[in-house]
Amino acid sequence: MKITLLIGSLAGGGAERVVCNLANYLADIGHEITILTVSDKQTYKINDNVRHVVLYGESNSKLPHQIINIIRLYRMNRYFRKENVDIYLTFLPKLTSFILAQRRFIKCPIILAERADPGTFCAASEKNQKIFEKYYPHADGYIFQTEDAREYYRTHGINVENSVVIPNAINPEFIRPQYQGKPRNAIVGAGRLTEQKNFSLLINAFAEVSKTYPEYELEIYGEGPLKNDLINEAKVLGIAEKVKFQGYVKNLGDRIQDATLFVLSSNFEGMPNALIEAMALGMPVISTDCPAGGSKFLIKNKKNGLLVPTNDINAMVDAISYILKNSKKAKEMAQLAYNVGDELQFDKVYDKWNEFIFAVCKGEKN
Known part of the structure; x- marks a missing residue:
């Protein structure tokens, strides 16, 4: 045809x-x-x-x-x-x-x-x-x-x-053996720097989490029109040195597979590729339960990841803190998340x- x-x-x-x-x-x-x-x-x-x-x-x-x-x-x-x-x-x-x-x-x-x-x-x-x-x-x-x-x-x-x-x-480059080493102290997010992705929520939640877990950094991968605004927001919150804007990278899987946690903070999505890819790498994941239902299709809450309401900073802080505090449970969820590679x-x-x-x-x- x-x-x-x-x-x-x-x-x-x-x-x-x-x-x-x-x-x-x-x-x-x-x-x-x-x-x-x-x-x-x-x-x-x-x-x-x-x-x-x-x-x-x-x-x-x-x-x-x-x-x-x-x-x-x-x-x-x-x-x-x-x-x-x-x-x-x-x-x-x-x-x-x-x-x-x-x-x-x-x-x-x-x-x-x-x-x-x-x-x-x-x-x-x-x-x-x-x-x-x-x-x-x-x-x-x-x-x-x-x-x-x-x-x-x-x-x-x-x-x-x-x-x-x-x-x-799943993008074939993310089909690989699950990382088995010690995770580094990094929380990561990826996507275009636009209102839809709501990285402001992630940055503000990280600012709160950082008070209890100061050893962690936040890495944000992607480019977009809100980059300068987000950089300034991190400065105002006093965490500029801990928030790393990594830009667009072609080897995202290599860059994030050893991080402690992946977070999707979007206001809405279709079927979020970034979340699929993080799960396929076998990472612990958190996502907003945003319309039109792609995240809840992928994540069975508290089994292979965590879902939080959209634009709810307190729920996001609690979810991130839970993962950082409960490494054993986080590892169990990550193992189940890894199975998405077979399904998709x-x-x-x-x-x-x-x-x-x-x-x-x-x-x-x-």
Whole structure:
């Protein structure tokens, strides 16, 4: 089949990584794969047998942004009308709304892949709510990361009879023997430095924990627009020397596998890759129980990790302190967390994508 995947770029977040991994897998099993991106920004690698079409590369452009967007719009419409495609997969809201708005011009099926919390998207603005209600019902199939996300669509009037829930696969680089040495005195978090990830919660909780456990440091991996604000927050709290902003690294598994604890402090997530990867390394983990239910799908509370309410500093302080105080229990939870590697194997997960794509392309109901 000729399959086109739509996404903004190949840089940065979890959706972009999933698109690259999925494209590589589908191409390797014989499909003709194109990734259509708005910009030329790229972090993740795609194989040589995957075609990458960029609507307009802004990296070296001196044109005004408004002109660039007009060019992109024209080229995208031309792609929809000229390219011979068997099925489209769309990721992230802006491109999803755009391709579904062009539905009458596109003869092949369109699958909408929901990668975050639809409730947060709709609550952000009245415009988003209208986009969701007007365009999202026109997809031919839906792929969700969690049952909660699918339920949101269902309860808001979208027919999701032809849908499937598929959690994220583990990045193969995180499949490795569990670290068996003595953990170093480090608490780690990873993700884009944005409001969604709420690293402010983690920093403030760490400031409290540090009063009892001064030997520990906090390492934050990732880049983003809030970096300077978070650095200043650590200074105000008097813990600047203990909070290490490590930036974006390609060998994250190597850098964090010997840490004492991984913490996800997000306000909302789809299926958090960073949490999956930390569990696959066999680390003790704490996560906010954030919508749309990815964390609670992965963590069975007090068995293979700890769940805390979103934006609850006291609960976060208590959870971190519990792990640092109870090393034996933390090790038991980490061992159970390590089993996620068997449950979310790369080939198993992406084969489910392939099966659903085939079914939608043939007009079959899941």
